[in-house]
Amino acid sequence: MFLATLAGLVVGVVPGLGPITAMALLIPFTFSMQPLSALLALASISVAANCSGAFTSILLNVPGETSSAATCFDGHPMAKQGRATVAIGLSIGASFFAAVIGVLVVIAIAQPLVTVALAFGPPEYFALAAVGISLVAGLSANSATKGLMMAAFGLWLSSIGVDSVIGEPRFTFGLLELQDGINLVPVMTGIFAITEIMDWMKERGTISRLGRIEGSVWQGIVETFRYPVALIRSTFVGIGVGVVPGVGAVAASFLSYEIEKRFSKDPSRFGKGAPEGVIAPEASNNSAICAGLAPALTLGVPGGATSALLLVALTVHGIRPGPMLFTSQPSLIYGFLVGLIFGAVMFLIVSVMCARALSLVTLVRAEVLGPIFLVISFAGVFAQNQQFSAVIVAIIFGVVGCIAKAFDFPAVPLVLGLVLGRLLDTSFNQSLAMSDGSWMIFLTRPISGSLLAVAAVMVAMSMFARLRRRKSAQIFAGGQD
């Protein structure tokens, strides 16, 4: 478990290389292991990689994992203020708490959680994806229209490839590489890592503007528990979103971030190094991954790629996931879930030991960091599916990211569109097929109707907040005149 945790930490901090690659490569090595040891090794990699993905988000503004993208918003500004170790401490504290609570919730109420998951049909999935897209307005600080434009671009990118319902190729331009669609990892690496590297090389200097590191990792861990409401709320938002198969930790982290921003007494602190801005996405993405285990173990329906790989490992060892798993193999399943908590403890120890050393990267000159991370990012992107086309996609989106940054077009809505687009498209078509083409299916079903109402309220709230900001700015300008 220690070695798996260490391996998870390494793959978590390398952009492009994630738990999915590491787990997929490790599965053949687990054939000769006892089932419990095999599951624990894979789960430790997953826990450590998901938790440590935040480290590069904080230190370099480059998400190590897709689910850590929202951590960049406040984690990196803290690193710029010389508080990198404190931010890492916040992410460790939140990840640890959420992982433990997430596992305990799965142990305690796996069956009721699955009932919630079963209540979700295509219209509910569509409505949930619509809630995710409604976050765009809030995540586009300066211009909602630019945010919507970028989200639409992301949604279009998600429609590239063979359509999952009808099976018709769309916008592939005859290229075989585009048949499977646009992979998220090269887009993320391009838009975050390559863009950031280009900026480092141009701006120079060190990431920590102070030229030193202040605070300690323990200070961050302790500070996490000074925000109990944000911590608990985000953990349970993660569990709620994570239990629904296919939505995943990425949507959960953005949703929690936006919720904390909305509930904050002073939302203007967000994006400038607010501790809740690190706690919320980290707590929710880790609890979402743990909650995703409930439908995976009891229904055989994976909540995401990592739980799908755990299912593969279970099947390889002759264990069939299903409602009876908790009663037919109690020692294995409960041993595995308790082992996950030990995995989280192991991660806590290893990451506390490494945090200070990792933070030193914020004191290295950007002109040295740039070439190093450029090469590592390219290697990480190529490692995903070992095709050069992924590298080309990363370069293209690096340039897109640079142009977007230069002219104040937010990049996050593009990623959100790409993540949620396929779910939105597939569930929309399936819903209409269920209702013989009637759009009323989205409104007449209680869960989908309520979720769509939540989406409408979120859009209305952000528009209202924007109008109020504009009005107060005009009053301020008038007062100055």
Added chain:
Amino acid sequence: MTISVEQYRSALGSAIISAVAVVGFLAIYLGAGSLGQEAAFFPRLVAVLGGMSAAIALAESCYTVLTAKPDAQRAGSSDKGTWTDFFVSYGGPPLYGLMVFVFGFWAASAVGIPGLLYLLGERRPLFSFSITGGTLLIIYVVFDLCFDIKMPGSFLYEIMVQR
């Protein structure tokens, strides 16, 4: 209304990007016409949403460009660095990608890292070569030895051999 030169440039750039986006979303809408009715619905919906947002963003940016006056005296972020810096920073990564395609990962990186360091002002050869060696060693250990992922050779060479 007066704005800084940087804000004026940003509004002008936004207007150009938004105009390109309007055309792009229109092309997506028309391109979806060649698809079946069910497959075309989602891209068309996205094209309408994107086209409308791009049109509004274009109008907003054009309004700023036409009504505001750029004032050199107003505070704004000033451009740092020279044109060489600009080309190295933004042209370096795509050029490195091209080098990987032509020469393969290891050769391109062995030349690319010290080359970029030199262009960015690092003149200590021992330091540059230690950074290069260290980075490539880490990549070799993590990717090749631990995960058995082979970094790419020259794709150009492969294409030429296949022909």
